[in-house]
Amino acid sequence: MPSVFAYLTSEVDWCEGNFEHSEVIAEYYNTISNVSFFLLFPILLYLNHQYVQHRPLRKAIKQPASLTAGIFSTYYHLTLSYVGQLLDELSILWTLALTYTDLGGTAQFVCLVGIATIVCTLMSFIKPDFNAYLLNSISLHLLYLICQELKKCSNPRVHRIAAFMVMWWVLAISCWLGDKWFCGFWQRINFCYLHSFWHVLISIALLYCCPLFIYFDSRYEIPSFEPELEYWPSDSWPIALPYLALRTPYKRC
Numbered sequence: 001m002p003s004v005f006a007y008l009t010s011e012v013d014w015c016e017g018n019f020e021h022s023e024v025i026a027e028y029y030n031t032i033s034n035v036s037f038f039l040l041f042p043i044l045l046y047l048n049h050q051y052v053q054h055r056p057l058r059k060a061i062k063q064p065a066s067l068t069a070g071i072f073s074t075y076y077h078l079t080l081s082y083v084g085q086l087l088d089e090l091s092i093l094w095t096l097a098l099t100y101t102d103l104g105g106t107a108q109f110v111c112l113v114g115i116a117t118i119v120c121t122l123m124s125f126i127k128p129d130f131n132a133y134l135l136n137s138i139s140l141h142l143l144y145l146i147c148q149e150l151k152k153c154s155n156p157r158v159h160r161i162a163a164f165m166v167m168w169w170v171l172a173i174s175c176w177l178g179d180k181w182f183c184g185f186w187q188r189i190n191f192c193y194l195h196s197f198w199h200v201l202i203s204i205a206l207l208y209c210c211p212l213f214i215y216f217d218s219r220y221e222i223p224s225f226e227p228e229l230e231y232w233p234s235d236s237w238p239i240a241l242p243y244l245a246l247r248t249p250y251k252r253c
């Protein structure tokens, strides 16, 4: 029986051909496209440094999560090993669980998230493919939570960033599903890179999602500041990255 660390022991294989561009890297483009997760971490940290300074480390921990997800995802696509696949899924699952427990719910809600996380962790060992669908459907619930917050918020900047986030997420998920469902077609036209596009597109969606989440969070948790969503390097640039700025409200006397 091969070791769980051995190459090609994963139950899930992606459309890109294995060992086509390297003898060491199983899925070449799916591996190198993880660079987007490594870039995401310093970008989020740099842009949202004010938030990181004012919130305890535990709350800001979702940002380093992109780094862990990147490391495990690189290892997974490089080896397509069973352990790689588990680490890839579990790192995403536990980051999402941490995000949920930080949403400020009741003890009952935290307990429910805990149970669901344990069930999904066990599922990763038994039905990893099904679990990947489950992880993606959590995005739908995140989207629902964002919509609830948007209903209470009239700031057009916030709505614009949410619209861009949804656009990138739809593109990302289409690539993820396209790679899984229509692999035969992509192989016929010799274009098996959709999963690597997913890596890049979901990173871009997170570039919009994170400032949005921390904007809502800071409205409740750091009331001494006025949160503003701004763009780097400037509002007028055609391509600009959103970030959270914390302004001190003007005091009359």
Ligand SMILES: CCCCCCCC/C=C\CCCCCCCC(=O)N[C@@H](CO)[C@H](O)/C=C/CCCCCCCCCCCCC
Pocket: 062, 063, 065, 066, 069, 070, 073, 076, 088, 091, 092, 095, 096, 099, 132, 135, 136, 139, 140, 142, 143, 165, 166, 169, 199, 202, 205, 206, 209, 210, 213, 214
């Ligand atoms: C500070 C606010 C945080 C908001 C939520 C942030 C949650 C971030 C959680 C983890 C980072 C995600 C990184 C994705 C890594 C993907 C690696 C990968 O490609 N894995 C596949 C196998 O190679 C696997 O099949 C994928 C499974 C599904 C992953 C689903 C990730 C959902 C991330 C949530 C994105 C929200 C975007 C907008 C929502 C409308």
Ligand SMILES: [Ca+2]
Pocket: 013, 014, 015, 016, 017, 018, 027
């Ligand atoms: Ca493959």
Ligand SMILES: [Zn+2]
Pocket: 030, 073, 077, 195, 199
């Ligand atoms: Zn991947």
